[in-house]
Amino acid sequence: MCSGDLTAFPNVLFYAWRTIETRRLGMRKPRDFDAELKSLEDKAKTLKDRKVRQLGELVIATGADALDIDTLAGGLLDLADAGNVARKDAWRKRGAGFFRGGKDGAPPSAGGEQ
Template identity: 75%
Template sequence: MRKPRDFDAELKTLEDKARTLKERKVKQLGELVIATGADALDVETLAGGLLGLVESGDAARKAEWRKRGAGFFRSGKAEPPRAAGGDQ
């Protein structure tokens, strides 16, 4: 006969793992903000910029941002900021 499973213990283990993963994600996002220099922005500006990125439907612009982000991770440094608006 098989040993009965302890579903409560398994659920607690999964919840702990999910909490650990969420904490790691939050820490990494904070490190990314600092590494890019975005920590110099006020919270409202940073939130507005992120909301604009999420809401943007322009696939070409998102592809450009993805390319710049990939370059950042390859080089370990942020590219010099563009002029305000970034449409150059």
């Protein structure tokens, strides 16, 4: 191969030429930021809707839909405010058992203590 032989690297030369031409002519594909933002907003709305639906399904599956809304809200607030790590860990294990279908995850009775 002699130093003037450019056929040895055709791909490199093509990409280098294309990069130079793109910069010289300013031929970058413009981005449609409005369309991208709308797409992201639609995805976020879809995810939020799915989360709300899944929470509703969880309430029904656990039998918590039999509770009045004030009791359910109070229980959830107590759960969110619980500072005891061991207690939260026990709840987490019980929840995991519920999703696996084990007997540890059976819906609690109305008089059960959490």
